[in-house]
């Protein structure tokens with residue numbers, strides 16, 4: 001494909017941007033009272049309202065042409081057919097197979113992977129059922145009441161986010177814990193509240209070589225053996241999820257306790273695989289399957305719907321419009337549901353690890369910006385913190401406001417209904433970010449005060465809001481396993497679509513690998529406690545300072 005910025009479609013967008021960049025959304029809504037009608041998409045119980053964006057009918061048409069030029073329709077087919085589109089690692093990117101509920105064959109290297117996926121699902125079902133019904137016993141004959149997932153990055157963020165999002169569906173008798181940081185504080189705090197007789201450790205590491213995970217796994221094993229005394233008891237308390245069975249066995253985990261995953265499952269796309277074991281144990285297999293079902297339904301939506309009715313593609317195009325034409329570099333994820341507190345961090349990895357790339361598929365430096373800096377926080381907490389900048393800062397931050405219409409928690413009465421209050425804040429924020437507040441409105445609001453004290457006139461500009469700050473609203477009926485599965489998969493496909501437009505490989509992560517390599521070089525220098533000249537003067541002196549003070 002030609003460099004995307006050189007295509008007539010991109011150049012038309014550049015011209016169009018100059019024409020409409022100062023248009024105010026308030027005027028767009030005033031001039032078209034039905035603006036919502038032509039700028040939203042319904043998908044099952046999901047509503048995606050993108051009308052509060054700085055786009056016109058023409059912008060949409062030009063963006064849709066851009067998606068066609070980038071050949072997104074063909075690329076989505078290539079993704080789904082198991083082609084090795086992760087070309088820098090010579091792998092397919094087949095997370096869609098993990099949640100393929102239709103059971104149609106999906107081929108990798110001429111072999112259907114669905115039997116492998118289904119075998120693994122049966123194993124997950126068996127273990128999660130046994131733990132939940134108490135037939136799996138700890139070494140002293142007691143039921144498992146704590147599960148500790150030890151993993152990092154893709155082997156942690158997904159399961160940990162889903163378990164907190166779906167807590168209302170979780171077992172009351174089993175507490176899930178997630179340990180990721182190599183900082184001893186993380187594991188120590190979890191071990192402090194666990195009992196070795198009733199704890200199951202899940203060592204989740206695709207490679208089984210990740211420094212943080214292995215360090216935590218060895219310490220967990222030492223802690224366990226110290227209490228249980230016999231190595232043979234490891235079988236009742238340690239399972240592993242990995243594609244490196246040899247290393248797992250060497251660690252001492254029984255071969256029957258190994259869950260596998262394959263090279264075509266990327267870490268940040270792996271919660272649907274056996275990496276989701278902690279989810280299945282906590283919420284039960286039926287709910288885990290509903291999560292997969294939701295993901296599968298979003299896959300069907302992505303593959304089948306035309307661009308203008310396709311939520312992930314429209315999300316992606318709007319994102320491209322802001323990053324590449326308006327030069328808005330960051331993007332906020334604002335879930336109005338306390339259970340989705342971990343969603344921003346989860347999507348931060350999914351997006352920034354996938355599309356934080358400066359080299360294109362043509363092996364050359366890209367000519368435009370790629371992934372946005374993603375961040376966010378649960379509403380309404382963010383409102384009392386960083387929303388000031390969203391409303392009046394010099395940086396404009398396009399945002400996704402996400403909210404289930406019905407809460408899983410019922411609290412309050414007619415006067416103090418928590419969920420109504422939460423919802424009104426959601427609506428108020430998207431509305432006021434878009435509308436702003438004119439000087440004229442502030443002046444009339446302050447009329448009496450100013451009449452009493454004319455000096456207060458100087459406050460008018462401080463209380464003025466420019467508005468024209470864009471947001472998407474994503475509403476769905478309630479936060480069920482199925483809805484969450486849909487939501488996650490919609491974002492995965494948004495990220496994929498943007499990667500295609502920018503012509504980058506969204507499925508490798510050399511940046512992560514590089515950090516892992518350098519950490520291995522630094523460690524011996526810290527262990528030796530000697531001065532080093534191995535690095536630059538800053539790094540050498542940081543090492544020296546640490547050594548002198550530890």
Ligand code: G6Q
Nearest residue numbers: 153154155205206207210267268
């Ligand atoms: C995700 C990345 C990365 C990975 C972790 C853990 O896509 O590859 O976040 O998940 O580095 O790797 P292991 O599962 O191999 O321990």
